[in-house]
Amino acid sequence: VVNHRRESACQQIANYIKLRQGIENLQVLGDDGKTLCSKVDLGFNFYAQANVQDTSKIFISVGFGFYLELTLDEALKFIDKKVDHLTQINQKLTIEASKVKANIKVVLEKLAQLQILNNDRPRQVTHW
Numbered sequence: 001v002v003n004h005r006r007e008s009a010c011q012q013i014a015n016y017i018k019l020r021q022g023i024e025n026l027q028v029l030g031d032d033g034k035t036l037c038s039k040v041d042l043g044f045n046f047y048a049q050a051n052v053q054d055t056s057k058i059f060i061s062v063g064f065g066f067y068l069e070l071t072l073d074e075a076l077k078f079i080d081k082k083v084d085h086l087t088q089i090n091q092k093l094t095i096e097a098s099k100v101k102a103n104i105k106v107v108l109e110k111l112a113q114l115q116i117l118n119n120d121r122p123r124q125v126t127h128w
Contacts, residue, residue: 002100006093013086019060020079023072026055 026036036052058075059067070078 002093002097006090006097009086009090009093013083013090016079016083016086020076020083023058023075023079027072 034055036055038050038052039047040050042048055072057069057071059069060075060078062068068078
């Protein structure tokens with residue numbers, strides 16, 4: 001469970017970094033507020049043509065199905081804060097995963113010791 005949450009945080013960080021790069025590319029083009037034609041990956045390498053009427057603002061998902069309409073500069077600030085927050089979560093989850101692994105290792109060692117002790121005991125023979 002911890003590793004799954006950690007992988008999810010890493011994936012979100014990667015998605016936000018990719019979004020940041022896309023926004024920076026839009027800013028470099030200098031077409032603030034103009035239309036943009038692009039191909040959008042719908043998944044499994046299926047593409048559709050997309051026409052964006054106004055590139056000065058974008059919608060960013062903030063969670064729970066809510067989206068914010070932000071300017072490109074506001075979006076970059078939001079992304080930086082979100083990536084910092086997700087990085088902190090990822091670090092905490094990494095520590096938690098290490099603790100879980102250490103606890104599993106201790107339990108396995110104790111079980112091995114119990115098994116050795118059990119094998120060393122003389123066995124009682126039951127006669128039927």
